[in-house]
Amino acid sequence: MNKKTDLRIIRSKHSIKRAFIELLNEKGYEGITIQDIADKAMINRNTFYLHYQNKPDLLNASMDELLEELNSTLNLCSSSKSPVSGSKLEQLMQTILERIQDSTPFYKALLLDENRIYGFQSKMEEIIKNTVEDGLDNTPLKISKELLLQYIASTFMGIVIWWVKNDYSYTPKELASQFGKILTHGHLKAAGISDD
Secondary structure (H helix, E strand, C coil): HHHHHHHHHHHHHHHHHHHHHHHHHHHHHHHCCCCHHHHCCCCCCHHHHCCCCCHHHHHHHHHHHHHHHHEEEEECCCCCCCEEEEEEEHHHHHHHHHHHCCCHHHHHHHHCCCCCCCCHHHHHHHHHHHHHHHHHHCCCCCCCCCHHHHHHHHHHHHHHHHHHHCCCCCCHHHHHHHHHHHHHHHHHHHHCCCCC
């Protein structure tokens, strides 16, 4: 009996989250009501309140789940504790891009200007900074570590937002490769522009 209850809870939560993501893309966060979510998920409002206190609780739970998945994936990808290199950064970025592509509707709702959920981008940047920082431990640097981490994270997030906005015009591997070249060679050299 307990297993059936657990399956019903999982199904209800999944339906609620799926409905929420669709509505985020259709109406934006501010335009959504609990009744909208319940109608789209084909549940009653009481079922919603069994799982979530309110709309912000659902948003935070959904974002936390997405960020935890991303963080876990990156931890597996970078578990070797080897120093940061261009190829390692490229692999990390490809992994992030693949995760984003796997959850396209949610990332679109959270990152694009029309519906952007403030705070999500900075949380993603923190995950990227922490992952890269692990590889910088005991690595002598010629510039500020904090500046380097911020540069990598914010530049990458700008590229991610552009990529999502342009309907994934490159594969994750292609985009990660180009970003890796920009990081390792600098933007002018990577573009083939002379520094004269």
